[in-house]
Amino acid sequence: MVLFILRRLWLAALVCLTVLVVSFALTHLSGDLAASIAGPNATAADIAIITKNYGLDRPLVVQFLEWAGHAAEGDLGRSFLYHAPVSGLIRDRLPVTLTLGLTGLSIALLIGLPLGILAAVREGSAIDRGIMMVALLGQAMPGFWLGLVMIVLLGLELQWLPISGVETWQGYIMPGIVLAFSAIPALMRLTRSGMIDALAADYIRTARAKGLSRTKIILKHALRNAAMPVVSIAAVQLGFMLGGSVVIESVFALPGVGYLAWESIIKNDFPVVQAVVLFLAVIYIVLTLLADMMNALLDPRLRA
Amino acid sequence: MSSVGIAQALPGRRRFPAFRRLATLLGVVIVGTALLVAIFAPYLTPHDPFAQDLNLRLIPPVWMEGGQPTHLLGTDQIGRDYLSRLIYGTRISMLIGVLAVITSGLIGITLGIVGGFYGGRTDDFVMFLITCRLSIPLILVALTVVALVGSSLAVVILTLGLLLWDRFAVVARTTAMQVRNLDYIAAAQAAGASRVHILVREVLPNIANHLVVVATLEMALAILLEAALSFLGLGVPPPLPSWGLMIAEAKEYMFFSPWVIMTPGVVLFVLVLGVNLLGDGLRDMLGADLER
Amino acid sequence: MTASLQDPVLSVANLRVSIGGRTEAVRGMSLAVARGETHCMVGESGCGKSISALSVMNLLPRGIIRTADHIRFQGQDLLAMSERQMSRLRGDKISMIFQEPMTSLNPAYTIGSQMSEVLERHRRAIRRQAMDRAAELLARVGITAPGMRLGQYPHQLSGGLRQRVMIAMALMCDPELLIADEPTTALDVTVQAQILRLLQKLQQELGLALLLITHDLGVVARMAQRVSVMYAGEVVETGAVGDVFAAPTHPYTRGLLDCIPVPGKTQTGEPLGNIPGMVPRIPPGFAGCGFRDRCMSAAPECAQAVPLRDAGGDHSYLCRLPPDWTRASAA
Numbered sequence: 001m002v003l004f005i006l007r008r009l010w011l012a013a014l015v016c017l018t019v020l021v022v023s024f025a026l027t028h029l030s031g032d033l034a035a036s037i038a039g040p041n042a043t044a045a046d047i048a049i050i051t052k053n054y055g056l057d058r059p060l061v062v063q064f065l066e067w068a069g070h071a072a073e074g075d076l077g078r079s080f081l082y083h084a085p086v087s088g089l090i091r092d093r094l095p096v097t098l099t100l101g102l103t104g105l106s107i108a109l110l111i112g113l114p115l116g117i118l119a120a121v122r123e124g125s126a127i128d129r130g131i132m133m134v135a136l137l138g139q140a141m142p143g144f145w146l147g148l149v150m151i152v153l154l155g156l157e158l159q160w161l162p163i164s165g166v167e168t169w170q171g172y173i174m175p176g177i178v179l180a181f182s183a184i185p186a187l188m189r190l191t192r193s194g195m196i197d198a199l200a201a202d203y204i205r206t207a208r209a210k211g212l213s214r215t216k217i218i219l220k221h222a223l224r225n226a227a228m229p230v231v232s233i234a235a236v237q238l239g240f241m242l243g244g245s246v247v248i249e250s251v252f253a254l255p256g257v258g259y260l261a262w263e264s265i266i267k268n269d270f271p272v273v274q275a276v277v278l279f280l281a282v283i284y285i286v287l288t289l290l291a292d293m294m295n296a297l298l299d300p301r302l303r304a
Numbered sequence: 305m306s307s308v309g310i311a312q313a314l315p316g317r318r319r320f321p322a323f324r325r326l327a328t329l330l331g332v333v334i335v336g337t338a339l340l341v342a343i344f345a346p347y348l349t350p351h352d353p354f355a356q357d358l359n360l361r362l363i364p365p366v367w368m369e370g371g372q373p374t375h376l377l378g379t380d381q382i383g384r385d386y387l388s389r390l391i392y393g394t395r396i397s398m399l400i401g402v403l404a405v406i407t408s409g410l411i412g413i414t415l416g417i418v419g420g421f422y423g424g425r426t427d428d429f430v431m432f433l434i435t436c437r438l439s440i441p442l443i444l445v446a447l448t449v450v451a452l453v454g455s456s457l458a459v460v461i462l463t464l465g466l467l468l469w470d471r472f473a474v475v476a477r478t479t480a481m482q483v484r485n486l487d488y489i490a491a492a493q494a495a496g497a498s499r500v501h502i503l504v505r506e507v508l509p510n511i512a513n514h515l516v517v518v519a520t521l522e523m524a525l526a527i528l529l530e531a532a533l534s535f536l537g538l539g540v541p542p543p544l545p546s547w548g549l550m551i552a553e554a555k556e557y558m559f560f561s562p563w564v565i566m567t568p569g570v571v572l573f574v575l576v577l578g579v580n581l582l583g584d585g586l587r588d589m590l591g592a593d594l595e596r
Numbered sequence: 597m598t599a600s601l602q603d604p605v606l607s608v609a610n611l612r613v614s615i616g617g618r619t620e621a622v623r624g625m626s627l628a629v630a631r632g633e634t635h636c637m638v639g640e641s642g643c644g645k646s647i648s649a650l651s652v653m654n655l656l657p658r659g660i661i662r663t664a665d666h667i668r669f670q671g672q673d674l675l676a677m678s679e680r681q682m683s684r685l686r687g688d689k690i691s692m693i694f695q696e697p698m699t700s701l702n703p704a705y706t707i708g709s710q711m712s713e714v715l716e717r718h719r720r721a722i723r724r725q726a727m728d729r730a731a732e733l734l735a736r737v738g739i740t741a742p743g744m745r746l747g748q749y750p751h752q753l754s755g756g757l758r759q760r761v762m763i764a765m766a767l768m769c770d771p772e773l774l775i776a777d778e779p780t781t782a783l784d785v786t787v788q789a790q791i792l793r794l795l796q797k798l799q800q801e802l803g804l805a806l807l808l809i810t811h812d813l814g815v816v817a818r819m820a821q822r823v824s825v826m827y828a829g830e831v832v833e834t835g836a837v838g839d840v841f842a843a844p845t846h847p848y849t850r851g852l853l854d855c856i857p858v859p860g861k862t863q864t865g866e867p868l869g870n871i872p873g874m875v876p877r878i879p880p881g882f883a884g885c886g887f888r889d890r891c892m893s894a895a896p897e898c899a900q901a902v903p904l905r906d907a908g909g910d911h912s913y914l915c916r917l918p919p920d921w922t923r924a925s926a927a
Contacts, residue, residue: 015432019440136584142531148558148565149565151558201699211683211684211714221704236438243443261444266451276441277448280444288439298704
């Protein structure tokens, strides 16, 4: 177990390092950064000043080492636009994005798990077909468009929910649903296939031979064994949702990390962009690490 | 008779072939239509999709009040014919879907087969690359690249192609691993076939069915992502009629005339649904079960 | 075939099982198991033994349909029971153990948890009592340090130990009837003998009715008082073990017995018998003897309904041939 965790941690550290390089390379290799910062109306002299001020004339390796060294200490640089430390900007906006992601995941689990279980238990029936159809529809739904349609319909026509902002908790409902939509199909399919496999296992026959109730067989004996891939996919989906918050937050004008990132990209505030990419990647890595550990708790065979 | 015997004796899980065949057929029809529309776009459009006419702004579709038969789906905020723009938008979506999948397929399949077939350290490295790719926030990085390099159709295609290879790699790797241990591979090796020859001539055809299914999934994803990027203003540049861009441009008017966002959204949804239905149908036909 | 036993614990009459309407897996099987008796069902794999047992338990997979004149357990008609009523009986009065000890236990829960839930379900026992009972039974099936085993997971136990756990779990509620479906097939030879000895001991001590499914006539000879030989979904011969072994009358039973070497009887160098061919799949509407394609004594009339013949005592068989045909053919 200890070895397993150590191995995973080592891998996670390597991935972090790679992402660090990628997010640096992303902003430094794909175009003339100084020109991008200066904007379209800048003169050659402006660009030269910017190049000098930001240290962009130094060798890339030096720039990278400096940035990575600071990043490792939690200093992600300063925003050109806000003239403030990037870490502070992210910290201020993180609660909104996290709340949004967790709302989305909760809704997705609340809908995806029961429907997936139901489809598996009634495999091949009209209910199963119907549920799988829902999964297909959800998979094809463009999130940003669904958001707009909901704004028009629920916000404007029916006036049930606020159309933007998070002044009240209701502000999280629509974006939460839209985010959940992106995760439900995968969760549902995986729950279904995991449950079908588990329900066909010999130990389910044993449980039936013991006279256990149907509910107990499905929810205790089958679900526990089907849960592992679901936990993994839930973690991955939460990571994707946080990454996908760029789109949803700009649709609903939510002041989260995603919105910050979008704004920074548009306005060439590259230290922020770099930092958000790195930050989201680290969150994803931590989430999958947590999922692996949870699976070790779920499956005694992995603990040995 | 053991339980295994019983399971084998069962007529197989009930599959409702009629229903599934109908769904697949629907997928084929949708994708086929989109393909034809994309190819023959110039002959199908009633108007020039780029021609502006400020006198004909925001005309609603023909079935709504104030609609005009000359503009079946109405016009946008600067008087361009919606139907014509949607037709040309099909071209962009299909082009991006197909080309991005070809790019990402080449990368992912190569990595996956090499890792799965050779195993050991090579495989560790491929797995590492896949993990890295998955931890990079997709949309954010795509947006950044487009913002820095400059938005154009080619940049969007290339960016998506370079990002969407992970599932190809995962599936190719797993199936290549399974295929590696089969008899005919051993036979080919015994017969002195070179490794590249074995990979290309023996392994690839035998995992092709799985990869075709992945290709449809990725194509659907690429189409959706392009729309999202364009919607955020960092995808296909205006005045190209990308569906995502159409939605973005119409966004300001959606409160007064909601249909402006409805039509491009619906066609986008239908096309992606069609590609997914096609993929599900192929999965059934080719027996490629990706979730196990 | 009617069971002639007085007051059997389990009595099955004319059981038919159809798989998806395409295969007749069991065709009019009848069986009676008496109190405190070991009854062996023997036959090749694929002849309908397990599926008959699962029918009794009503544990058939979906798409498999059972019908019967009656399936009676202690006078109650199991056919008339709802799934809920049936589940109250399973694990309580009727227990079953299976062929695959490696996969029959849930990998996610401890031995103790899986054992105690039987008592919690049927006796409304609290966890502590149930655990005590589980420990007691683990000791009874010959597992050392039962307290430690309760906290272990299935993957930490060997196949033989797991099968012992399965047996102990089946005994949690003091069942009247234990159905054991090839309980030793998946185990090493030495472990097989231990498990069989254990089952025999428990059957005698607890006065269990034991319905033991096996393909091994050696097991039958060792364990059973009565034997039912199954072939292609039918009981082709049944009777007290002594009678059937002494005078096997159905050609299939004879064929099976010829396949095992008997010390002192089988001459060295003399080839063992074998039955050519395989168990056929029986389609709906099949008539006559299912064994006729492999039978040395087959005749045209075997394609018609086969009579059930009495061979004396409780010994009966399903064949056109008279009881003394073996002597006639030997002469």
